[in-house]
Amino acid sequence: MRNDLRQRRAERGWSQADLADKLGVSRQTINAIETEKYSPSLELAFKIARLFKLRIEDVFQA
Amino acid sequence: MELMGRQRMRGALPGVALAAAFWLAVYVAARAALQYLRAGSVEAVLTSIAPIFAFYAFAWVVQRAVRRADELERLIQLDALALAFSTTICVLMGLGLLDIAHAGRLEFPPMRDWWVTLPALYAICLLVARRRYR
Numbered sequence: 345m346r347n348d349l350r351q352r353r354a355e356r357g358w359s360q361a362d363l364a365d366k367l368g369v370s371r372q373t374i375n376a377i378e379t380e381k382y383s384p385s386l387e388l389a390f391k392i393a394r395l396f397k398l399r400i401e402d403v404f405q406a
Numbered sequence: 407m408e409l410m411g412r413q414r415m416r417g418a419l420p421g422v423a424l425a426a427a428f429w430l431a432v433y434v435a436a437r438a439a440l441q442y443l444r445a446g447s448v449e450a451v452l453t454s455i456a457p458i459f460a461f462y463a464f465a466w467v468v469q470r471a472v473r474r475a476d477e478l479e480r481l482i483q484l485d486a487l488a489l490a491f492s493t494t495i496c497v498l499m500g501l502g503l504l505d506i507a508h509a510g511r512l513e514f515p516p517m518r519d520w521w522v523t524l525p526a527l528y529a530i531c532l533l534v535a536r537r538r539y540r
Contacts, residue, residue: 373478
């Protein structure tokens with residue numbers, strides 16, 4: 345699933361580790377999502393969207 | 407602060423390593439003891455099943471560690487186990503058929519040692535599964 349998570353994260357000056365801490369997942373998971381090697385679960389996708397105060401479709405594109 | 411995803415798995419590693427060492431120690435001790443015990447005796451039977459209980463303790467520790475892992479780590483563990491399981495089946499099935507085809511003339515490791523195939527393949531498949539998501 346395509347996403348612009350890296351860009352959103354960089355806009356806020358967060359490292360992958362920072363974002364991982366805020367979401368309760370590993371840095372490996374954040375990296376895999378950003379490189380589009382892994383599609384997060386619905387629960388995690390909602391968490392991500394809520395953290396950035398965006399809709400899911402603003403972050404992830406099918 | 408609560409440990410996150412992979413940190414939770416890493417935090418569980420010392421416990422997993424300790425449980426694995428305990429299991430292997432019990433197994434090695436059982437193999438050594440069986441050489442001196444009378445075949446078919448109660449002592450020999452109890453000694454031979456002792457590693458099974460040690461292994462279940464190890465499996466319980468591993469299961470607890472996986473439950474604490476995040477979703478990607480769980481997927482990696484599942485990928486590794488699925489690949490290791492299917493590869494082990496192929497290897498053991500192939501060895502069995504080769505044994506029939508060569509009517510016992512091939513030199514094989516003793517059947518008592520074949521179980522090592524699954525954990526060894528799991529370790530390799532775990533590395534492969536991790537690389538997929540790097």
